[in-house]
Amino acid sequence: MSTTSDVLGRLHARPAAARWRNPGLWLGMLALLLVGLWPVVSGQAATREVIFTMLLAIALASSLNILMGYTGYVSFGHVVFFGLGGYVSMFLLSLGQPLWVAVPAGGVASGVLAFLLGKAILRLRGTYFALATIGINEAMRTFINNFGPFGGSTGISLNFSVYGNYGGAANALWLAYYAVLALALLAILVSYIVKTSKFGLGLMAIREDEDAAEVMGVFTPNAKTWAYVISAIIPGMVGALFFFKNGNIEPADAFRLQFSIETLVMIMLGGQGTVLGPILGALGYQQLRSFLLTNAFFKDYQLVIAGVLLLLIVLFIPAGAVGWLRKRFPRLRNVLP
Amino acid sequence: MEPLLRIDNVGRRFGGLQALSGVTFEVFEGEILGLIGPNGAGKTTLFNVIDSVYEPNEGQVTFRGQPTKGKKPYHLARMGLARTHQIVRPLSELTVRDNVIVGACFGRENRSLGDAGEIADEVLHFVGLSERADQLAGSLNVAQKKRLEMARALAARPLLLLLDEVLAGLNPSEIVAMVETVRNIRAQGVTIIMIEHVMHAIMNLSDRIVVLEYGQVIATGTPQEIIANQRVIEAYLGDPKLAEQLMEAA
Ligand SMILES: Nc1ncnc2c1ncn2[C@@H]1O[C@H](COP(=O)(O)OP(=O)(O)OP(=O)(O)O)[C@@H](O)[C@H]1O
Numbered sequence: 001m002s003t004t005s006d007v008l009g010r011l012h013a014r015p016a017a018a019r020w021r022n023p024g025l026w027l028g029m030l031a032l033l034l035v036g037l038w039p040v041v042s043g044q045a046a047t048r049e050v051i052f053t054m055l056l057a058i059a060l061a062s063s064l065n066i067l068m069g070y071t072g073y074v075s076f077g078h079v080v081f082f083g084l085g086g087y088v089s090m091f092l093l094s095l096g097q098p099l100w101v102a103v104p105a106g107g108v109a110s111g112v113l114a115f116l117l118g119k120a121i122l123r124l125r126g127t128y129f130a131l132a133t134i135g136i137n138e139a140m141r142t143f144i145n146n147f148g149p150f151g152g153s154t155g156i157s158l159n160f161s162v163y164g165n166y167g168g169a170a171n172a173l174w175l176a177y178y179a180v181l182a183l184a185l186l187a188i189l190v191s192y193i194v195k196t197s198k199f200g201l202g203l204m205a206i207r208e209d210e211d212a213a214e215v216m217g218v219f220t221p222n223a224k225t226w227a228y229v230i231s232a233i234i235p236g237m238v239g240a241l242f243f244f245k246n247g248n249i250e251p252a253d254a255f256r257l258q259f260s261i262e263t264l265v266m267i268m269l270g271g272q273g274t275v276l277g278p279i280l281g282a283l284g285y286q287q288l289r290s291f292l293l294t295n296a297f298f299k300d301y302q303l304v305i306a307g308v309l310l311l312l313i314v315l316f317i318p319a320g321a322v323g324w325l326r327k328r329f330p331r332l333r334n335v336l337p
Numbered sequence: 338m339e340p341l342l343r344i345d346n347v348g349r350r351f352g353g354l355q356a357l358s359g360v361t362f363e364v365f366e367g368e369i370l371g372l373i374g375p376n377g378a379g380k381t382t383l384f385n386v387i388d389s390v391y392e393p394n395e396g397q398v399t400f401r402g403q404p405t406k407g408k409k410p411y412h413l414a415r416m417g418l419a420r421t422h423q424i425v426r427p428l429s430e431l432t433v434r435d436n437v438i439v440g441a442c443f444g445r446e447n448r449s450l451g452d453a454g455e456i457a458d459e460v461l462h463f464v465g466l467s468e469r470a471d472q473l474a475g476s477l478n479v480a481q482k483k484r485l486e487m488a489r490a491l492a493a494r495p496l497l498l499l500l501d502e503v504l505a506g507l508n509p510s511e512i513v514a515m516v517e518t519v520r521n522i523r524a525q526g527v528t529i530i531m532i533e534h535v536m537h538a539i540m541n542l543s544d545r546i547v548v549l550e551y552g553q554v555i556a557t558g559t560p561q562e563i564i565a566n567q568r569v570i571e572a573y574l575g576d577p578k579l580a581e582q583l584m585e586a587a
């Protein structure tokens with residue numbers, strides 16, 4: 001008994017050192033690493049595909065959470081960064097550039113887009129911002145649909161020989177898998193670093209009361225823009241890997257609004273503004289989704305159920321699972337980031 | 338001596354309402370300036386113009402020798418301006434301590450998170466909120482939220498502190514304590530402008546007083562001069578409660 005309170009006491013007394021000794025963070029990352037390595041041990045491609053989808057969701061949800069959960073700006077069209085990253089990297093791959101150039105380039109392109117958009121649309125608040133992000137996604141889809149170098153409406157398909165550079169198609173799939181695992185872990189680490197930093201505190205001040213934050217000295221336009229940029233980079237890289245693995249990219253696949261909305265549901269489910277919430281939410285939602293997709297009766301109602309789920313969360317546990325735990329048991333605040 | 342703050346012929350309209358017009362006065366380093374006037378006189382609006390939440394339609398504000406035109410509230414915060422809000426604005430989902438850390442992190446001294454934590458603990462002790470440090474700010478009662486406003490502003494280590502009715506809603510013994518707190522803040526070298534309806538307190542604390550009515554300065558002077566000013570008494574006649582307080586203070 002006394003040991004628990006000792007640990008909590010120390011965490012409170014020395015925040016700087018305790019920052020890197022947060023049990024919730026390390027246990028969460030360790031658990032994810034073990035889950036991520038499971039297909040490697042079992043060697044099964046089917047398990048790998050299931051877990052690939054979960055890791056993808058975790059990376060996207062954790063990234064979007066920085067904007068939505070910490071800063072309080074809900075981006076409905078966040079999939080635009082996933083799509084753009086995918087397009088830029090597929091374009092480079094089709095020109096013969098290696099994967100290790102194409103994937104970071106996808107991330108950089110998304111980051112740059114967020115930077116350019118940020119100053120303009122982050123001046124909008126609440127619903128107006130959310131609507132603007134949808135508009136941007138639709139505009140981007142339309143633009144790329146008519147953009148010759150990216151293949152217009154047919155998109156870009158990789159020549160099968162590209163995979164030869166990575167030891168053949170089977171190996172390339174594993175390579176993409178490892179990379180997404182690494183990105184999911186990175187996303188969580190970034191999320192934690194932001195949350196426990198001065199920058200993150202500024203973001204949370206903006207979320208709580210933007211005008212008060214300005215009066216207290218938070219440079220709100222800059223802080224919001226950087227939050228947007230950070231939340232865009234990893235989705236750009238994840239998109240690059242997803243479409244590399246897929247072998248082709250089309251506007252309709254790259255900018256699916258539904259995908260954005262599912263990411264939002266995951267964040268809400270697990271608990272927005274927490275580090276562990278998006279992980280739990282992504283795992284939970286993907287479990288549910290795969291159950292629904294394999295069930296003959298529910299198969300066609302997957303999105304309806306996502307919608308109902310969102311409604312139930314907003315009505316009954318607006319803080320999400322982790323948020324609820326933190327509220328219900330205040331002592332957990334120190335161990336559940 | 339160069340004033341810390343100069344307000345020069347400032348006017349501000351809201352639609353057809355002239356909330357401030359031709360407001361001119363100066364604030365010198367180290368003084369406590371009282372700002373009084375009937376409800377709706379434009380006191381809070383003046384604070385909002387001083388810290389650039391609103392732009393003035395006419396005139397200009399000069400803080401530490403620099404015009405504030407074009408500056409945002411966060412620029413002024415870095416330059417050493419801090420304020421409390423008449424209608425409290427806690428960062429509800431953050432702890433009391435984190436609220437104060439925001440003040441220290443982003444205020445004049447632009448401290449690191451670690452330093453800010455130490456400042457926060459010190460300031461929370463100073464305003465008597467230490468016991469509430471780990472509570473969410475949203476769970477405080479109004480009097481405590483007022484103190485939190487004060488703590489956040491102090492944690493910024495400002496040169497000029499704007500206090501908007503920090504005594505409102507406090508009981509007599511709390512008022513005594515808060516008046517003492519304000520004195521202590523000034524003793525640390527902080528210049529203060531204070532909006533207040535509690536007459537005996539403001540008359541006691543202020544070195545000088547500026548009186549606003551319908552957006553215009555109708556009197557400036559020492560507390561003794563203000564109490565004896567016929568124009569001020571008339572201005573307050575519309576508000577019997579305040580007039581009575583004014584008389585009592587005299
Ligand atoms: N943002 C705004 N939009 C429109 N009118 C406003 C705004 N802010 C203030 N006003 C009006 O300006 C006038 C001055 O208001 P202000 O809040 O500055 O008064 P005050 O002196 O602080 O009063 P009180 O003692 O009641 O706090 C009032 O008539 C008020 O309704």
Ligand SMILES: [Mg+2]
Pocket residue numbers: 380381382423
């Ligand atoms: Mg007011």
